[in-house]
Amino acid sequence: MTPVLQVRAVLALAQREFKGYFESPAAYVAMVVFYLVSGYLFTATLFLSNMATISGLAEAMPLLLTFLVPALTMGLLSEELKSGTFETLATLPLEDWDIALGKFLGFCGVHLVTVAGLAFYPVLLRLLAAPGAGLDWGEASGILLGLLLMGLMYGAIGLFASSLSRSQVVSFVIAFLFCFIFFMAGNLARFAPGAASTLMEFVGVDSHLDTLAKGVLDTRDLLYFASITFAFLYLTVVRLQSRRL
Amino acid sequence: MIRAEKLTKRFGDITAVDGLDFEIQVGQIVGFLGPNGAGKTTTMRMLTAYLPADQGRAVVMDLDVAEHPLEVRRRLGYLPENNPLHENLEVTDALHFVGRLRGLYDDKARTERVKAVVKTCGLGGVAGRKTGELSKGYRQRLGLAQAIIHDPDVLVLDEPTSGLDPNQVHEVRDLIRELKKEKTLLLSTHILSEVQAVCDRVIILNAGRIAADGTPDELSGSLQNKNRLHLSLKGPRDTVRSALASIPGASSVAGPAAWGKVSDAFVVESEASVDLREEVFRLASSKGWPIMHLSIEQLSLEEVFRKLTGSAEAGPGEGAS
Numbered sequence: 015m016t017p018v019l020q021v022r023a024v025l026a027l028a029q030r031e032f033k034g035y036f037e038s039p040a041a042y043v044a045m046v047v048f049y050l051v052s053g054y055l056f057t058a059t060l061f062l063s064n065m066a067t068i069s070g071l072a073e074a075m076p077l078l079l080t081f082l083v084p085a086l087t088m089g090l091l092s093e094e095l096k097s098g099t100f101e102t103l104a105t106l107p108l109e110d111w112d113i114a115l116g117k118f119l120g121f122c123g124v125h126l127v128t129v130a131g132l133a134f135y136p137v138l139l140r141l142l143a144a145p146g147a148g149l150d151w152g153e154a155s156g157i158l159l160g161l162l163l164m165g166l167m168y169g170a171i172g173l174f175a176s177s178l179s180r181s182q183v184v185s186f187v188i189a190f191l192f193c194f195i196f197f198m199a200g201n202l203a204r205f206a207p208g209a210a211s212t213l214m215e216f217v218g219v220d221s222h223l224d225t226l227a228k229g230v231l232d233t234r235d236l237l238y239f240a241s242i243t244f245a246f247l248y249l250t251v252v253r254l255q256s257r258r259l
Numbered sequence: 260m261i262r263a264e265k266l267t268k269r270f271g272d273i274t275a276v277d278g279l280d281f282e283i284q285v286g287q288i289v290g291f292l293g294p295n296g297a298g299k300t301t302t303m304r305m306l307t308a309y310l311p312a313d314q315g316r317a318v319v320m321d322l323d324v325a326e327h328p329l330e331v332r333r334r335l336g337y338l339p340e341n342n343p344l345h346e347n348l349e350v351t352d353a354l355h356f357v358g359r360l361r362g363l364y365d366d367k368a369r370t371e372r373v374k375a376v377v378k379t380c381g382l383g384g385v386a387g388r389k390t391g392e393l394s395k396g397y398r399q400r401l402g403l404a405q406a407i408i409h410d411p412d413v414l415v416l417d418e419p420t421s422g423l424d425p426n427q428v429h430e431v432r433d434l435i436r437e438l439k440k441e442k443t444l445l446l447s448t449h450i451l452s453e454v455q456a457v458c459d460r461v462i463i464l465n466a467g468r469i470a471a472d473g474t475p476d477e478l479s480g481s482l483q484n485k486n487r488l489h490l491s492l493k494g495p496r497d498t499v500r501s502a503l504a505s506i507p508g509a510s511s512v513a514g515p516a517a518w519g520k521v522s523d524a525f526v527v528e529s530e531a532s533v534d535l536r537e538e539v540f541r542l543a544s545s546k547g548w549p550i551m552h553l554s555i556e557q558l559s560l561e562e563v564f565r566k567l568t569g570s571a572e573a574g575p576g577e578g579a580s
Binding site: 020022023026027030034037038097098099100101102103104105106107108109 | 304307308309329330332333335337339340341343344345346347356357359360361362364405
C-alpha cells in the first residue's frame with residue numbers, strides 16, 4: 015500500500031516540533047554556538063586575508079554541524095519512545111511516514127532559520143566592501159546551500175538514530191558516528207588506494223560541499239544530499255514499523 | 260462494537276494473548292480484569308492497531324483492524340497505559356495538537372471541541388497550565404479528554420484510574436460513567452471495585468485467556484458452590500434453630516449470632532442450586548414468626564477474581580516462596 019501523506023497532520027507535527035525547540039534551551043544553545051563559531055570564522059578570514067568572502071565558513075562549519083545536528087535531533091523520537099507518547103502518536107490516524115516526516119520537517123525549520131541567519135555575513139560584506147571589491151554571490155549562496163543541505167542530511171541521520179534508542183545520549187552517539195563517517199570519508203580518501211579512494215570521495219560529504227562552495231550547482235551533488243536524506247528517512251520509517259511487530 | 264476472534268499475540272516464547280474470543284456490543288461498558296501480565300494491555304494494543312496480531316483478528320465498528328488500521332484509529336479513542344502526555348504543552352495546546360492530528364483541521368470547530376471536552380473533563384481550572392505541572396488526577400482527565408476530542412464511537416481505556424487517590428478515582432469514574440451513556444467502552448483495571456462500580460460486563464483474563472465472562476452478579480453467582488442464607492426470625496431461638504434445620508435441603512444451620520446490624524442472625528447453607536427463601540417464608544408464616552431479615556450471600560467479585568486467577572501465583576510448589 016502506498017502511503018498517502020496527510021499533509022496537514024504532518025504540518026501540525028512539524029509545527030509542534032519547531033515550537034518545541036524554542037520552548038526549551040536546545041535551539042538557543044545550538045544557535046549561539048553556531049553563530050559564535052561562524053562569526054569567528056567569518057571575521058578571521060575577513061581580516062586575515064582581507065578579502066570580501068565568506069569562504070571561511072566552508073572550512074569548519076561542516077565539522078560543527080557534525081556535533082550540533084545530532085544534538086538537535088537526538089530527542090525527536092527517543093523522547094517519545096521513552097515517555098510513552100509514541101504510543102499516543104502511533105494510535106492516532108497517522109502513518110509512520112507522517113510521523114517521521116513531521117518530526118523531520120520540524121527540525122528542518124530550525125535548521126533553515128539557523129542557516130538563513132548566516133546570510134547576514136554576505137549582506138554585511140556587500141554593505142562594507144569597497145565598490146568594485148566584488149563579493150561573489152554565487153560562492154556565498156553555494157556555501158549557504160551546502161550547509162543547508164548537509165544539515166538536512168545529518169538531520170535525517172539524527173532522526174533515524176533517535177528512533178533506535180529510548181536514550182537521547184545513545185541516539186546522539188549513534189547519530190554522531192554516522193555523521194562523522196560521512197564527514198571523514200572525504201578527508202581520508204587520499205590515503206585510500208585507487209577505487210576505494212574514489213568511492214570514499216563520493217560517499218564523503220566534503221567533495222560535494224566543495225563543488226557547491228565554488229558556486230557550482232551540480233545535480234550529482236544535489237542528488238547525493240537528497241538520496242542520503244531520503245534513505246535515512248526511509249530507514250526511520252522501517253524502524254518505526256518494526257516497533258509495531 | 261468490538262470483536263476479537265481467536266486473537267493471539269506472542270513475544271518470543273511467551274504467549275501474551277492466547278486465542279481470545281469476545282464481542283462487545285454498542286453501548287456496552289466492559290471491564291478487562293486480570294492480574295498484571297494477564298494480557299490486558301497487549302489485547303488493547305491489538306484492538307487499537309498499535310500491535311499487529313500474530314493470529315486471529317480484531318474488528319472494531321465492522322472494520323478489520325489489520326486491514327483498515329487508520330480508519331479504526333479514527334473511530335476509536337485510546338488512553339494508553341500510564342497515560343503518557345507531552346509534558347511541555349499547555350493543556351489546551353495539547354488538546355489542539357491531538358485534535359489537529361486527529362483531523363480536526365478547522366480552527367473554529369476544533370476550538371469548540373476543545374472547549375467542550377475541557378468542560379466535560381473538568382479541566383477548566385487548569386486549561387493554561389503545563390501538562391508536566393498537573394496533578395495525577397488532572398493528568399488522567401487530560402488523557403481522557405485527548406481520547407474523546409474527536410468524539411469517537413469506541414473508547415479503549417487502559418487502567419484509567421491507576422495511581423489515583425480515592426477522591427480522584429471517584430471523579431474519574433464519574434467521568435467514565437458520564438461517557439458511557441453514548442459510547443462503547445472497554446476499560447482495563449486490576450481494581451475490582453472499579454468493575455463493580457462502572458461495568459455492565461466483566462471479562463476476567465488470566466495468562467492471556469478468558470477465565471470468566473459475564474455481569475458482575477453472574478460471575479459472583481456462578482462460582483458459588485453453596486448458597487448461604489442470612490436470616491433473622493422473631494421467635495424463640497432454639498425452636499427457630501431446629502425448625503430451620505428441619506427444612507428439606509438445608510445442609511447446615513449456624514447461629515444465632517450478631518451479623519452486622521442484625522441480632523440473632525442465622526446462616527443456613529444449602530446446595531448452590533437450592534433456593535431456600537420460599538421455604539423459610541412458609542415456615543415463618545406457619546409459625547407466626549415475623550421475618551426481620553433475609554438475604555443471600557453473594558461471593559464478592561474479589562473472591563471470584565482470586566479463585567480464577569490465583570492458581571497461577573499460589574499453585575503447588577510456589578506457595579512456600
